[in-house]
Each structure stands twice: as C-alpha cells, then as structure tokens.
Amino acid sequence: MKKFIITLILLALLAASVSASDETVALSKIANTIPGWEFGVTSVSALSDKEKMALGGARPTIPGSNDNILYMPRAPLFAESFDWRDHNGVTSVKNQGSCGSCWAFSATGVIESKILIDEGKTVDLSEQHLVSRCCDAGTCGGGWPDEALKYSRDVGIPDEACYPYEARTTNCETCENWDSIGWKIKDVVYIAPTTDSYKFALKEYGPLSVVISVPEDWFYYRGGKYEPTYSGKLGWANHAVVLVGWDDTDGAWIVKNSWGKGWGNEGYAMVKYGVIEQYNYAYAVTGITEHGEHNGEWVTPVDVWASSEYGTHHKHDAVNAIDDDTATHWFSDCADQDPCITFDMGHVVESSYIRIAMFRLDVPATFDVEVSTNGRDWHTVLNDAHVTDAEKMVSFSCECRGRYYRISDIQGPRGYNSVSEFDVECVECNGIIMTLRYDVMTESIPISKDLIELVIEENGITRLLWRN
Numbered sequence: 310m311k312k313f314i315i316t317l318i319l320l321a322l323l324a325a326s327v328s329a330s331d332e333t334v335a336l337s338k339i340a341n342t343i344p345g346w347e348f349g350v351t352s353v354s355a356l357s358d359k360e361k362m363a364l365g366g367a368r369p370t371i372p373g374s375n376d377n378i379l380y381m382p383r384a385p386l387f388a389e390s391f392d393w394r395d396h397n398g399v400t401s402v403k404n405q406g407s408c409g410s411c412w413a414f415s416a417t418g419v420i421e422s423k424i425l426i427d428e429g430k431t432v433d434l435s436e437q438h439l440v441s442r443c444c445d446a447g448t449c450g451g452g453w454p455d456e457a458l459k460y461s462r463d464v465g466i467p468d469e470a471c472y473p474y475e476a477r478t479t480n481c482e483t484c485e486n487w488d489s490i491g492w493k494i495k496d497v498v499y500i501a502p503t504t505d506s507y508k509f510a511l512k513e514y515g516p517l518s519v520v521i522s523v524p525e526d527w528f529y530y531r532g533g534k535y536e537p538t539y540s541g542k543l544g545w546a547n548h549a550v551v552l553v554g555w556d557d558t559d560g561a562w563i564v565k566n567s568w569g570k571g572w573g574n575e576g577y578a579m580v581k582y583g584v585i586e587q588y589n590y591a592y593a594v595t596g597i598t599e600h601g602e603h604n605g606e607w608v609t610p611v612d613v614w615a616s617s618e619y620g621t622h623h624k625h626d627a628v629n630a631i632d633d634d635t636a637t638h639w640f641s642d643c644a645d646q647d648p649c650i651t652f653d654m655g656h657v658v659e660s661s662y663i664r665i666a667m668f669r670l671d672v673p674a675t676f677d678v679e680v681s682t683n684g685r686d687w688h689t690v691l692n693d694a695h696v697t698d699a700e701k702m703v704s705f706s707c708e709c710r711g712r713y714y715r716i717s718d719i720q721g722p723r724g725y726n727s728v729s730e731f732d733v734e735c736v737e738c739n740g741i742i743m744t745l746r747y748d749v750m751t752e753s754i755p756i757s758k759d760l761i762e763l764v765i766e767e768n769g770i771t772r773l774l775w776r777n
Contacts, residue, residue: 331357339526339538346533346579352571354529361528364568365547366409366451369520369590378499379510379593387508392554392563393516398426399553400433402576404569406476408449413439414567415518415549416446416457417466420494422516422551423594433469434492435483441472443481450478454518454549455592458497463697465491489664489704495596502586507562508555510593516553519564520590521580523548532574534561536581552585553577598706600661607664608735609633610652610714617642619725630728635700638668638729641719648726649717654733656712657682662734663691663707663714669699671721680711687715700729707733 332355339348353364393399400421405414417434424432439457440449444464446456460466467487500510500517510517524537527548554563561579570576585591615627618639625640627650641648667674678691690709714733719726 335525336529339529342526342538344526344536344538346535347531348526348529349531351529351531351568351573353568356528360407361523361525362547363407363409363450364405365411365523366447366449367412367415367520367547367549367590368447368451368453369549369588370453370455371589377496378501379506379513387505387512387555387557389558390554390556391508391511392556393422393426393511394553394563396426398422398515399551399565400425400431402565402570403436403567405436405567406474408440408476408478409451410436410440410447410449410476411549411567412447412452412454413457415454415520415551416461418551418565418567419516419518419592419594420458420461420466420492420597422553423494423514424492424597426515427597428600432492434466435469435472435474437469437474437479438467438472438483438487440477441479441481441483443472443483443487448478449476454520454590455497455499458494458518458592458594461492461494462496463695464488465493467491488698488701492600493598493706494594495598496594498593498595499589500591500593502589502591504582504586507552507586507591510591511552511554514593514595516551516565518549518592519552519585520547520549520588521564521585522588528572530573530578532579534559534579534581536584550578552591555582600706606735607732608654608658609732611655612653613639613650613731615639615641615650616648617645619643625727630731633730635666635702635729638727640668641726643724645726647717648719649715650728650731651713651715652731652733654712654714654735657710658712658733658735659710660733661706661708661736662704663731664702664704664734665694665696665716665731666702666729667696667699667721668727668729671723671725671727672699673697674719674721674726676719677717678705678707679715679717680707680709681713681715682711684713702730702732704734 403414405411413436417436421432421434424430439446444460446452446460467483467490471487472483500506526538551565552562553565559579560582562585564578564580566573566576610631613627613631618627619625619642627639629637630639630650639650674696675693677689679687679689681687690707691705694705696703716728
C-alpha cells in the first residue's frame with residue numbers, strides 16, 4: 310500500500326513538472342515572437358493542451374437566410390472610445406472552470422448586460438441550466454452561443470440560485486418553478502462582421518456575444534492589445550466571449566472572458582481590430598420580454614366559455630381550462646373556423662403576466678390574447694404568442710388591465726384547438742373601473758330616433774341604466 314501511495318505522489322510530481330516545463334517552453338516561444346502585449350503565467354496557463362482545448366467549446370453558427378442580420382453600409386460617426394463598464398452595462402467576470410461552457414457564459418453575459426441596461430437590475434443567470442439537459446444548445450463538451458440565446462427567447466433562463474453552476478454536464482435538476490421565473494429575450498440579431506457594424510450594434514443593443522480563436526498565446530495573456538503571434542497546437546474560432554466596448558486610440562476591442570480574474574486584466578482583454586471581425590460570429594440581444602420575477606398572485610379565472618366545444622359528454626368543456634389540472638383540456642369543435650376561449654376574472658385586475666398550458670398533441674401552437682374590461686371592447690395585448698412545450702405552464706409578459714381575457718386565432722398542428730390551463734398574475738386584484746356609455750338607439754329601436762341610452766358599469770356589471 311505504501312509503495313502504491315508513493316507511486317501516486319511521484320506521478321503527481323512528474324505531471325506537475327511536465328506541466329511547468331510545458332509552460333516554460335510556451336512562454337519562451339511567445340517571447341521569441343515579440344508579441345507587443347504583456348504575457349506571463351495566468352490561472353489557465355499551466356493546463357495541458359487537452360484541458361486548454363476543452364475551454365474553447367464554442368460551436369458558432371453562420372447566420373442563415375431566415376435570420377436577422379444587422380449591417381452598417383454607412384456608419385455614423387462614433388466616439389473615439391466606448392466601454393459599457395462605464396455605463397453600468399456589464400456584470401461581473403465569471404469562471405467556467407474545467408468545462409467547455411464558454412458559449413453559455415457568453416450568452417448569459419450579454420443577457421445579463423441587457424437586463425442591467427434596460428431594467429437597471431443586476432441578475433446572475435444560470436449557465437448550469439444551459440449546460441444541463443434542460444437545454445439542447447450544448448454541454449460541457451461545447452455548444453452554440455446563438456442557440457443558447459434563442460433558447461432564452463423561446464423558453465427562458467432562470468437565475469443562478471435556481472440552478473448553481475457545477476462545471477459539468479448534468480441532468481435537468483433545476484428548481485421546480487424555473488419556467489415561471491426565467492428571463493426571456495425578444496430576439497437574436499446576427500451582426501455583419503465589420504468594425505462599424507460591431508460598433509453600431511454595441512451602442513444600439515449593448516454587449517455582444519462574439520467568437521474568436523484561442524491559440525496557445527491567448528492562455529498567457531496578461532494585458533495590452535492582443536494579436537495572435539504563437540498558435541501552438543490550438544487555434545481557430547472556438548471560444549465565445551462578451552464584447553463590451555472599443556478604443557480607437559489602441560485600435561482594439563474590449564472583451565470580457567469567462568476564465569476568472571486570474572487571466573488577462575482582471576478577466577478582460579484588449580483585442581486588435583480585425584481579429585474578431587474575421588469570423589462571421591457575432592450576436593446581439595434586442596430586448597427583454599420576461600422579467601424573471603413575479604411579484605403578484607397567480608389567480609385562476611372564475612368562469613370561462615368558448616366559441617365551440619368538442620363532443621357532448623363534457624369531457625372537453627371549456628371549464629377544463631380552469632380546473633388547475635394540465636392533464637385535462639378544452640377542445641374546440643373541428644369545424645370551428647375561428648376558435649376562441651374567454652376567461653372571466655370576476656372583476657377588473659391589473660396583470661403583469663399570464664400563463665397558459667397546451668395539450669400535448671396541439672403544440673407547437675400560436676395564438677393572440679385580447680383583453681376587455683366590459684366584454685364588448687377588446688384590445689390585443691399579445692400577437693402570435695408561441696408555445697412549444699406541452700402540458701406545462703408557459704408564462705408571457707402581459708402588463709394590462711381587464712376583467713376578460715380571450716385566447717383567439719389559435720393555430721396548431723391539428724384541426725382541433727385546445728387549452729389545458731390558464732391563469733393570470735394579478736398585481737392589483739381589487740381594481741375597480743367605471744364605464745360611462747352613451748348610445749343613440751336609432752338602429753335597435755327605429756321607431757324613435759331621439760331615444761338615448763346612458764349606462765354606467767362597474768367592472769363590467771351594469772349599475773345604472775337610463776333611457777329618455
């Protein structure tokens with residue numbers, strides 16, 4: 310047993326010696342290239358080639374014909390320098406550890422920045438949720454930053470407290486209510502690979518997710534304007550970072566890495582213009598749609614009715630959509646050309662979110678949401694809302710005021726239309742709205758063109774009716 314332990318110690322010392330030797334050789338080779346920037350030992354420089362390659366796990370996607378691409382053919386005059394750190398637009402530097410999750414950190418980094426810029430809130434999003442099997446954008450073995458951003462658009466990402474980082478690929482072991490507290494973005498925009506386009510997108514949207522190459526010398530970067538000089542055994546566009554600013558004086562971009570503060574200048578680097586633009590991999594977040602937090606109370610409607618119901622045995626009645634059971638559902642009749650289902654909250658409520666669940670055979674589904682205070686005058690609050698997951702509550706931002714909520718223009722894969730469950734987050738549940746309606750009764754009562762009707766309603770209930 311003693312010999313075995315001694316052998317293990319000797320092997321560990323040998324490995325450390327080899328690692329230190331490799332580090333010394335690499336430093337010598339970088340010095341011979343006279344890079345023009347500061348280099349030396351960092352928090353990642355002693356890693357083996359295999360470990361270093363694992364850190365660069367980005368698998369970027371070139372934008373397709375259906376993707377939104379921002380291009381600036383005639384750029385406006387830009388300031389000589391700009392840095393989102395000076396405008397409270399960048400969250401703290403993180404450390405991805407020994408996991409090829411740079412793509413996840415780059416995605417969460419730009420979303421966190423967008424939340425900070427648009428909402429004024431500092432949020433720490435869960436990279437582990439993206440790396441786990443909750444999301445199909447990637448694993449610790451690498452992934453797609455643009456797909457992670459699209460996941461945030463379509464599904465949402467919870468915060469770090471919901472699913473703390475483990476630096477390994479895991480099953481979907483996130484907190485129970487993650488789908489109702491996730492942060493969602495409006496959309497992803499691909500940025501054309503030009504210096505002016507990058508500058509414009511930075512000012513227009515905030516920090517960008519970009520992909521660069523990480524040759525051997527990148528692991529030894531300590532400061533100054535970086536330009537690759539020594540590739541070693543590593544290279545090409547395989548590492549995702551966050552682009553936060555520029556400086557024309559140095560002719561360089563400012564990027565935030567995800568290797569902790571022991572690398573670069575406290576986790577940041579200056580990268581020479583052209584090094585990043587040579588790759589067509591830059592992505593921006595256009596806005597935030599879900600705020601990741603719900604301050605109100607989820608309230609189930611008191612009544613419901615639909616344009617049609619399938620069958621005569623009450624198995625698919627509209628009431629199934631408010632029975633707090635996602636396994637039951639309302640079905641429209643297959644002949645219903647304009648299916649809709651209307652929910653009555655009982656009185657006017659101030660809402661910030663709604664939630665809806667769909668039957669498993671009727672997703673993906675799109676629909677509109679209309680709101681009314683009196684059941685007659687409607688206005689649309691959501692257009693083409695999209696649900697892809699079946700029999701689970703999916704929330705949508707809906708800051709509106711109304712008593713009646715109508716789900717209409719439902720489109721799914723079948724001739725039937727369905728809703729499994731619906732409720733509203735009520736921020737102010739005791740709202741009262743008074744409506745005064747004045748009608749000349751010419752058409753309804755043609756015998757008198759002078760008959761006038763005056764109606765006063767409270768929360769859609771007639772309190773006073775007067776006719777001359």
